Amino acid sequence: MITALLLFWPALAALLVLLIKGQGAKKVAFVAALVEFALSLFALSGFNAENGGTQLALNFPWIESAGISFSIGMDGISILMVLLTTFLVPLIVLSSFKHDYKNPNVFYALILFMQTGLIGVFVAMDAFLFYFMWEVALIPIYFIAAVWGGENRIKVTFKFFVYTIFGSLFMLAAFVYLYLQTPGIHSSDVNAFYQLALSSGEQSWIFWFLFIAFAIKMPVFPFHTWQPDTYTESPTQATMLLSGIMLKMGIYGVIRWLLPIVPMGVSQWDELVLILAIIGIVYGSIIAIRQRDLKRLVAYSSIAHVGLIAAGIFTLNEQGLQGGVIQMLSHGINVVGLFFIIDIIFSRTNTREITSLGGITQNAKALSIFFMILLLGSVALPLTNGFVGEFLLLSGVFQYNYIYGAVAGLTIILGAVYMLRMFQGVMFGTKSEATESFTDLTMNEMAVLIPLVIMVFWIGLFPNTFLSISEPAVINLLSIINR
Known part of the structure; x- marks a missing residue:
């Protein structure tokens, strides 16, 4: 109920x-x-x-x-x-x-x-x-x-x-086909789909029908x-x-509806998906470095973060899946906080261009602190939420293939580059005309940011609070995949 x-x-x-x-x-x-x-x-x-x-x-x-x-x-x-x-x-x-x-x-x-x-x-x-x-x-x-x-x-x-x-439409077509394969009175229950004995060829095309639907939503390069x-x-x-x-709907869809239903399809195409995800990590990071609009920068950084999550869950090991789950939480918290801070800056300056900003920290000490904490969570500083997920994800990818793991690990270096450059350009240096009269956070704005920052440290310091909840479900999922 x-x-x-x-x-x-x-x-x-x-x-x-x-x-x-x-x-x-x-x-x-x-x-x-x-x-x-x-x-x-x-x-x-x-x-x-x-x-x-x-x-x-x-x-x-x-x-x-x-x-x-x-x-x-x-x-x-x-x-x-x-x-x-x-x-x-x-x-x-x-x-x-x-x-x-x-x-x-x-x-x-x-x-x-x-x-x-x-x-x-x-x-x-x-x-x-x-x-x-x-x-x-x-x-x-x-x-x-x-x-x-x-x-x-x-x-x-x-x-x-x-x-x-x-x-x-691809997802619906795959679901209808799976439904028609269930014996007797057809069923669309997820457990009935898990029990289907599909051929390798069937699983291959169903994999792509479901993956395309979920990859668009995440999104994964090139979708x-x-x-x-x-x-x-x-x-x-x-x-x-x-x-x-x-x-997260797309990532969750992969975990719940793709991996356990077509495990042979996954085994045929997992390496290609990992390559696409890793390309997304590097591509998203490089494009983010080149951005001057704050909102677009964080948007491209999200492509890089999601690429790492996708790579981790397609390794089909416990570290990768657990990392994917915890990183979904961490990414949601960090990206909402960063977009809110960008909205605060835009509402006071009427610009999101990094070159038009600067010197904000001189007038906004509280904003600077909250901004830095969320930024450090996003770049996976130890003891923050982003570190837990990225460590588990990279561990999972290294177990799958150490070369893929090394390339995926560039997300840490490149993420630090574009995030810290963004912070430096916006918050430090000389005040611009737009930031001359910048005011610090209001009580309403702090009421939004304080819970987010608490979660940055809670997940970073006490990750087992959340990992212990998902671990039995992840193990159960892996048992279904490897049956």
Whole structure:
């Protein structure tokens, strides 16, 4: 029941927010998002971390004659993704309080509707329910970006929509085929898919149908071209949703729906995927170094980080998968914090160009501290959240192939280059005309950044808090893959 409540509460709250006119909508949306976070903590309190299977499940017929069920539940991987979602959404809503968006009730209702889709993706145990929630998450973010985005928002969001729908159709085709292969009364339950005895040829093409859908969402090179423009043109809150949570849908899809269903297909193509992921690491990092727009720089850095996560999980060893799970949490926290700080700088200076900034630290000591902590987490400094995930991921890649591991390890060096150069150009040096009267953080802005910084150190200092939750599920997943 608690899983169903987690799924439907944001949608019910969104309907309430739609009825509220004026700026009161943001306060109701924030309270609703906090309630959702409290529900996720309650779910965690009833979760047995030693059990690697599905818990807190609910299953009843949806289309009974077709064997399609409304089946939801959570294992250790799912619940961490739910916690990430419910932790970040209130902060994303709170980060928007300084903005006066037109039709705020619609804006905040769309955020809550999107949260329903995101939660649905992470708890769905039925293929067609997963596909339905996948699309539910897409629609709100499309309208948020298209209505409240920048000057080129229509062209950019249309490209994003076409890319995503294109991938979704491949996923749907694969799910329909898998469904038709289940014996007797067909079933679309994930466990029924796990038990299918598919030939090597079948697994090969199903692999690519599913991988393309998930790779576009992450995105993995060369399926990434929609991402930088979409992140840049979208309003900051949409960018946070896309980078902090939505791209995790693609990574989660690989872990839940790709690796265990077509293990022979994975074994045929895993090396190619690793090569693409490593190309993405180097490509994203080099392009990030060349960027002068803060938002585009962080967008390209995200491609590099996701490339490492993809490389790690396709090693099919425990370190790589555990690293992927913990890095999803860390990346979500760091990238949301960085995009919020960029939004703070833009709101005070009306520019995101590094060459037009400088000297901010002279007037904004608190901002400098928060910015540096989140930046160090992003470049994987030991004792921060990014270090745990990157260490496990690189360990997994080195176990697979030491040459691939060495090249993937460039993410640490290149990440430090573009992040520290960005910090130096923005925060140090001589004040510019745009930063002359720069003011430090407000209480509202600190209320967003403090929880993020706490998580940077919590994951960095006490990673077993989270690794112990996902470990049994990862081991169970590996047993299914290697059966």
